[in-house]
Amino acid sequence: MVQNTTLLPKQLGDSHIRLLRIYKSVVENGGFANAEVDLNISKPAISQAISELESLLAMRLCHRGRAGFSVTEQGQQVYQSTLQLLASLETFRAQVNGINTELNGELNIGITDNMVTVPQMRITEAIRRLKHQAPKVTINISMIPPEEIESGILDGHLHIGIVPYLRSIAGLNYFKLYQERSLLYCATNHPLFDKDLSMISDQALTGYDAVVPTYPQSQENKQQQLLLNATATSTDREGIAFLILTGRFIGFLPTHFAERWIKEDKMRAVDERNRHFTTQFSAITRKGARSNLILEAYLEALNHT
Structure with missing residues (x-):
C-alpha cells in the first residue's frame, strides 16, 4: 500500500511561487544558461532554486550535466501543474483588478x-493619461544619465x-x-x-x-x-x-x-x-x-x- 505524503505546505507562499516560476523558465528555455538571461539571476542561484524545489517535492525534476539538460517524467507533470497554477493566479489577479480598478502607489521614471x-x-501625454485614470498615483521623475537609468531599472529603484x-x-x-x-x-x-x-x-x-x-x-x-x-x-x-x-x-x-x-x-x-x-x-x-499595475497602465x- 502506497502511503500518501504531503510534500507541499497547505498554504503556498511567495517563496514557493518563486521556485515554481524559476522552474517554469528553466523548462521553457531548455536549461539553466538561457534561463539565466530570462530571469536576470545567476546560474548558481537558479541551480540552488531547482535543488530546493526538488528537495521540497522529494522528486527529481530534471537531469543536468555533461549529457545535457532534460526534464524527467515527474518533472514534466510538475511543469504542467505549474502552468495551471500560474494561470489561475493571473486569472484571479485580473478578476480582482476588475472589481477594484483604483490605482494607488508610485511610478518612478528615469529620463535622459x-x-x-x-x-x-x-x-508627457502618457503621464497625463495615467493621472486622469489614476489621480492618486505619485509620479517621481529623475533626470539622470542613461547608464544610471539602466542601473536603476535593473536594481528595481526605477520602474x-x-x-x-x-x-x-x-x-x-x-x-x-x-x-x-x-x-x-x-x-x-x-x-x-x-x-x-x-x-x-x-x-x-x-x-x-x-x-x-x-x-x-x-x-x-x-x-x-x-x-x-x-x-x-x-x-x-x-x-x-x-x-x-x-x-x-x-x-x-x-x-x-x-x-x-x-x-x-x-x-x-x-x-x-x-x-x-x-x-x-x-x-x-x-x-x-x-507585476506592477501602475507600470502596466503607463505602458x-x-x-x-
Missing part, C-alpha cells in the same frame, strides 16, 4: 536630460526609463519611442555664423573649436564627432548648448532642443545636409519584474500616444 522639448511629447538605444542589455525590455535628429550648430558672434553654411569641408571644419559629449554615443554619432576639433567636453546637452552660445564653439544638438535659439536667430545649423545624425530613444523596463498609455 532635455527631453521635454521633443515635439511628440509621448512621455521605467527613457534612454537612447545604444546597446541591448539582457535583463531589460525595450520599447521604441521615437527618433531624434541632431545637427551641427554655431551661434551669434561665431566666425561661421554670417557665412554660407550650406556646405563646409572636413578640413575647414577642423579650424574651429568644438564641444563634444562625454556621455555614450552610437557609432554613427561618434563618426560625426571625430571630424570636429574637440577642445571642450560636456556631460550633457545643456552644457553643449552653453558652450555653443558663447560664440566660440560649434557642436551637435538635437533639433528640438536648439529650435528656441534658431527662432531667436541666436544659432544656425552648419552644413545641414552632411553634418547630422539620428538617435533612437526607447523606454526600458526590467525583465521578470513583479498602455505610451502605446496609445
Whole structure:
C-alpha cells in the first residue's frame, strides 16, 4: 500500500511561487544558461532554486550535466501543474483588478536630460493619461544619465526609463519611442555664423573649436564627432548648448532642443545636409519584474500616444 505524503505546505507562499516560476523558465528555455538571461539571476542561484524545489517535492525534476539538460517524467507533470497554477493566479489577479480598478502607489521614471522639448511629447501625454485614470498615483521623475537609468531599472529603484538605444542589455525590455535628429550648430558672434553654411569641408571644419559629449554615443554619432576639433567636453546637452552660445564653439544638438535659439536667430545649423545624425530613444523596463499595475497602465498609455 502506497502511503500518501504531503510534500507541499497547505498554504503556498511567495517563496514557493518563486521556485515554481524559476522552474517554469528553466523548462521553457531548455536549461539553466538561457534561463539565466530570462530571469536576470545567476546560474548558481537558479541551480540552488531547482535543488530546493526538488528537495521540497522529494522528486527529481530534471537531469543536468555533461549529457545535457532534460526534464524527467515527474518533472514534466510538475511543469504542467505549474502552468495551471500560474494561470489561475493571473486569472484571479485580473478578476480582482476588475472589481477594484483604483490605482494607488508610485511610478518612478528615469529620463535622459532635455527631453521635454521633443515635439511628440509621448512621455508627457502618457503621464497625463495615467493621472486622469489614476489621480492618486505619485509620479517621481529623475533626470539622470542613461547608464544610471539602466542601473536603476535593473536594481528595481526605477520602474521605467527613457534612454537612447545604444546597446541591448539582457535583463531589460525595450520599447521604441521615437527618433531624434541632431545637427551641427554655431551661434551669434561665431566666425561661421554670417557665412554660407550650406556646405563646409572636413578640413575647414577642423579650424574651429568644438564641444563634444562625454556621455555614450552610437557609432554613427561618434563618426560625426571625430571630424570636429574637440577642445571642450560636456556631460550633457545643456552644457553643449552653453558652450555653443558663447560664440566660440560649434557642436551637435538635437533639433528640438536648439529650435528656441534658431527662432531667436541666436544659432544656425552648419552644413545641414552632411553634418547630422539620428538617435533612437526607447523606454526600458526590467525583465521578470513583479507585476506592477501602475507600470502596466503607463505602458498602455505610451502605446496609445
